[in-house]
Amino acid sequence: MLDLHIQNETSRLKAVVLGTAESIGPEPTLEEAYDPKSKEHILAGTYPVEADMVKEMDAFNKVFEKYNVEVYRPKLITDYNQIFARDIAFVIEDLFIKANILPEREQELDALQYLIDQIDPSKVITPPEEVHIEGGDVMPWNDHIFIGTYKGSDYKNYITARTNQYGVDFIKELFPNKIVKEFDLVKSKIEPRDNALHLDCCFQPIGKDKGIIHKSGFREEGDYMYLVDLFGKENLFHIDREEMYHMYSNVFSIDTDVVVSERNFTRLNNWLRDHGMTVEEIPYAEISKQEGLLRCSTMPLIRE
Numbered sequence: 001m002l003d004l005h006i007q008n009e010t011s012r013l014k015a016v017v018l019g020t021a022e023s024i025g026p027e028p029t030l031e032e033a034y035d036p037k038s039k040e041h042i043l044a045g046t047y048p049v050e051a052d053m054v055k056e057m058d059a060f061n062k063v064f065e066k067y068n069v070e071v072y073r074p075k076l077i078t079d080y081n082q083i084f085a086r087d088i089a090f091v092i093e094d095l096f097i098k099a100n101i102l103p104e105r106e107q108e109l110d111a112l113q114y115l116i117d118q119i120d121p122s123k124v125i126t127p128p129e130e131v132h133i134e135g136g137d138v139m140p141w142n143d144h145i146f147i148g149t150y151k152g153s154d155y156k157n158y159i160t161a162r163t164n165q166y167g168v169d170f171i172k173e174l175f176p177n178k179i180v181k182e183f184d185l186v187k188s189k190i191e192p193r194d195n196a197l198h199l200d201c202c203f204q205p206i207g208k209d210k211g212i213i214h215k216s217g218f219r220e221e222g223d224y225m226y227l228v229d230l231f232g233k234e235n236l237f238h239i240d241r242e243e244m245y246h247m248y249s250n251v252f253s254i255d256t257d258v259v260v261s262e263r264n265f266t267r268l269n270n271w272l273r274d275h276g277m278t279v280e281e282i283p284y285a286e287i288s289k290q291e292g293l294l295r296c297s298t299m300p301l302i303r304e
């Protein structure tokens, strides 16, 4: 039996699912792509190739090996994108909660059935159909659970809006003792610089009391201010529009003082080191072209 345990985003990681770029299949057409950054690269002729992305994920895996983290990989589905393990399910406390993901990505969860079979079935939760929720929008943070959503009445027109109010309410009911705080995120189907695809594309906690944040990722200033009040302005590393586009907020914590980051994120990596953290720098710029980065590629199962 696999005993899951996740209370927050940064405690020492023991076991994780890491997605895979193997057998990713042919480059999607513009119509098949489901995020604006992938579309941008398809149009520019710079969409990433499998071999480069496999290398980047191998580098990530090596960091996990270095820190003795147990790594699970999805079973390969032929010609299918399985990089972003984060979104297909998520763990809070000892529960494995299946996401209700974009139909285009539905098969990704089948590849983890071998892992789900190792979890006590009473701990595996399947939300009802009206619930839309993806793991990139969900962040347990001790007494809080942060959730990214989109509250616009045009929700159904946005393929980039992945978590709805039913999703937020579902988590509130499942965890009545937690403070569930939802954040209304900016969405664009055509401009990745104005699209917070998931909460982890514009915010993520780091260390014990810090965070990375892009103010304009939030539709409501009050939501941004909630985080400023909770963390303290001096503890938040503010990123600009271009840095959000490069996905600076999507690094990944192995511990409160160990962060895996992209090697070109110089301004962020220096700030992390200045705050006493070890930064494991790896190349991840090719995967970034699909509007996801390090946090998006992982699904933590056990943290201390």
Ligand SMILES: NC(=O)NCCC[C@H](N)C(=O)O
Residues within 6 Å of the ligand: 034, 035, 038, 084, 086, 087, 135, 136, 137, 197, 198, 200, 201, 290, 291, 292, 293, 295, 296
């Ligand atoms: N948590 C995340 O932000 N995941 C990235 C998912 C990117 C993928 N291209 C998608 O649109 O679903």
